[in-house]
Amino acid sequence: MVQNPARRTALVDAAIEVLARDGARGLTFRAVDAEAGVPKGTASNYFASRDDLLNQVGAHIHQRLTIDPAQHGSADQAPSVELLTELMRALFHHISDDRTGWLALLELRLEATRRPELQAALTETLRANLHANIEGRRESGIPGDDMTTVLLYYAMTGLIVEHLTVPEVLAPFNADDLIATFVNRSLAP
Incomplete structure (x- = not known):
């Protein structure tokens, strides 16, 4: 090659x-x-x-869709709920700006249901991505635990899918406000 x-x-x-x-x-x-x-x-x-x-x-796709937390205030900001909210919002807006990348990922996920080799590779990539998020939160000292990261990962995934495929469903809601609610409720005792 x-x-x-x-x-x-x-x-x-x-x-x-x-x-x-x-x-x-x-x-x-x-x-x-x-x-x-x-x-x-x-x-x-x-x-x-x-x-x-x-x-x-x-x-x-995952390289394209990943944000660098250092570019979003985390380098000079103490770990906090506010920082976590800012990072989730930055992720949402970054992915929204690369709508094509996310839609391609959705297409890839669908194709993986028909191709076992692709499903195995995509599963490995997505699993590594989730674990990198868990480790990143642990290392950063941002509030929450591993389950907080998992809940936010899937809440953000759902929000992004709706926003990029059927945005009118979310029209009455402000995405940044929803993200703040996701963060606060995922941290609730």
Whole structure:
């Protein structure tokens, strides 16, 4: 396989765009080449198979959707409920700004129900992501326990899915207020 990391990343990003727009059935090497603006056959030189492409998309999406807590006040702010709320809001807005990435992840999750190898890889990636969140909260000293992190992880997942797929359902509610409520209720005794 060809070893140009920048080109590979550009192809994976193009695959994310195709996946979000056209779904898993529309994700072909030809569609990725067209989206990336590269000659036909380029994607097939970088990925051994469609499954290889799907697996690499799954790993890369999480890099795109992850926030750096240091960029959101945590480096100079004491661990607190306010900091946790700020980080959850930053995550929500970061993912909202990369709607394509999240929609591609939803498509990938659906495709994983039909592809055992993809399901195994995605399960490993999502499990590692959840555990990284748990460890990050532990190390940061932010209030709460492991269950707080799990509850917030799934509350945020649901909020993001609604916001990015059927936003009118949430229209009467302010997302930042909902996030503050999630945080406060997840910390309630």
